[in-house]
Amino acid sequence: MILPAPDPLPLPGPVWLLKFLLVLGWFLHALPMYGLLGGGLVALYAEAAGVRSEFHRLLARRLWAILPGVMGIAITFGIVPLLFLQVLYGQAFFTTAVLAAWPWLSVIPALLLAYYGVYANAFWGDRLGGWRFWIGLGSYLLIGWVGYQFTNQVRLIEQPHLWPGLARDPAAEGLFLARDGASLARFLHFFGGAVGFAGALVVLLAGYLRRWREADADFTARTARLGGRWALVGLGVQVAGGAAFLRAAATALALPPAWPTVLLAWAGLTALAALFLIVGQGRRDPLAPGLLALLVLVPAVALSALQRLWLREATLAGFLEVETLPVAFQAGPFLVFAVGLVLAIGIMSWVIAAALAPRAPGAPTARDLPVARPAPAPASTWAREAMGRLLRPRRRV
């Protein structure tokens, strides 16, 4: 096995801090990414069923309208884990980014095409007619391809014994994931998790539509039932995929002592979410079960992020151990970043809260013009006069 030498520059922060930010970043990326991957599937299903059912058609329309924003957030939030993965595990990350470069780089056009497909369905859906389903399907397959490539890359980082073979013959080994049962199980685990999380989000959406009186009781009840069912199926797949992956790839690893506790906590939270969703199936107001399911699923995703880190450390133990790398903490830049982050989170929370707050009936919106006031005449200065003469279009003779 060949490992590139560490970068001549030291790590810019303590390893624990960089690891914390890597885990936090992945967690924040996973939430919208799950929403996109799972929500896209539910939207696609609703679109297909919408040929015969008005309810499904309307639901698909609502879901398509949300997805471009979710996709934008998922992509943006993906930058953080990538940043800290590169700084901590760059020796492995850059190596695999070169060895499996073409499938890895295909993520970029795939994301662009997928986004514009989703965008077309969201904003020009009415004009697209029957094409909506096929555009949605194409976008969804591309989004799935991106997810597949990310699993591929992460698995490749964790299997340095495959690297020399890839270096000799990249074309033959480039899509090794298809032959690797553990990687497929891992992909299935995350895919199931995405569908489970997005299903719970659909239940929550139904709850808010009811609260905002933007849809009737029948529509919200049916939406909640549909979301809950998708969520239950997804969570089932997630648990099965995770179990298969651990059996195939993690039995021989020296995992930290806290691993069983975290695994148990994750399973407990997932089971609790499933329970809330089952109970919510029969309720008139889906807001509470949807919120509760998400409240337990969000920490479960955070535990997943931690488990990913531990798995990577266990598989790379003795080969790439980041604790041994030199550190020179850039305290000043870190502090500026931390203060800026807190400030931005505060301001953006206020912005989002203002956007979601119920609107008083008849209150003016940004599309309404305020009562016109006569504008004060601009003070005339010699500079304004001169610029006006210079730039004013000449009158035609």
Added chain:
Amino acid sequence: MNYPVLEVPVLGGLIIAIISVFHAFFAHFAVGGSLYLVLTEARAYRDGDKPLLEYTRSFSRIFVLLSLVFGAVTGVGIWFTIGSVAPAVTSSLIHLFVWFWAMEYVPFFAEITASLVYYYTWDRLSPRLHLAVGWLYFIAAYSSLVFINGILTFMLTPGAWPRTGNPWHAWLNPAALPSLVMRTSVALALGGLFGLLAGSRLRDEGLRRRVVRYSATWLWPAFVGLPLGGLWFVSVIPEGARAQLLGGAPAITIFTALALVLSVIILLFTYLGPYREPGRVSFPLALLFVTLGLLVTGASEWVREAVRKPYVIYGYMYVNGIRPQDVPEINRRGILQVARWARPVPEGDTIAMGREVYRLQCLSCHTVDGYNGIRSLVRSWTPEFADYQLRHLNRLKGFMPPFTGTEEERRALAAYLASLNPRPLPTAGPAPAPGAGGRAR
């Protein structure tokens, strides 16, 4: 050298430039356009101009379409591409600037959030609150530009960092401010150009004239900012880079001139057309202005990258990922020994050895037959002439790093380069002197 090498057929290192140009174009547009949106909205409220308000609302949709995801995806695309094509420099930049990239990420996150809220809440927020979100959107977008600008200029003017190792010295480097002046002007101009494009599609004749003329005024700051910032920028860059810009490397000078001429054309014709005759501006004409803007971005970003050569981080790392301070050891031990991912070479196979040396040292800039294709560059070179060139590479071609490796490796590379254009079998008559073809050239 430390990492495996990616062979990009046809495009070579140009693949980074292509993605970067599109990213730079839309990222600048996002900055200028966000200010355009919020000021136009404020103007509509102030003047009680309902059609202008509706235009602003529809223009904000283009933002979601173009800047938000296209900007973000191409930004991530640059990360992906430089990590695969130039891993050594990416690793060094990440180690030095991880907190600055994190700082840049904070306003970027705020920008995305604010832009989505801005777009989705035209029917929910009050005019005052909506404007406040718009201002936050612009402030976030501009802050993001400020952070990334310092990282980009560091690569050309590392300032005091090589001596002090202080990351603030690296970020607040000599070219940071002049570059920011230029980028701000470009951002405002691109905001105006896209406003022009959107305005030219309006059906209401009166509104169209007003929007087109108003959008044209967004290009005026570039009249001042670009020449001033440009002169300032040229005055602070390293002597070697300035020499290349001012005639030392003809391609760089030509691209610089192209960027200048196109900028003048855009500014002049925006004044003569959209500003003075707003009623006569059609969509194709507006599209032409935007396309010229893309060409200017392409040419100037290419120049920015090219003047750094032979370095990728000036004075710290050559464009092929080799650090000047590692050169003596590589010359002693040989690049095939030092490079961890060098492929095994059959014993005594000089051409195979030369090909491997080429892969490790030259692929970052050259392809064989595509962009900057080496085959055509070394046409009619003999092994002797190629070896002479390699011995004096950095002196004969100032924009190229020196050859690094043992004498045997250099001769092998020379043999490989000469073998790319097999010479025809000699016909009857006196044989030419060895190396005559190359020297004659």
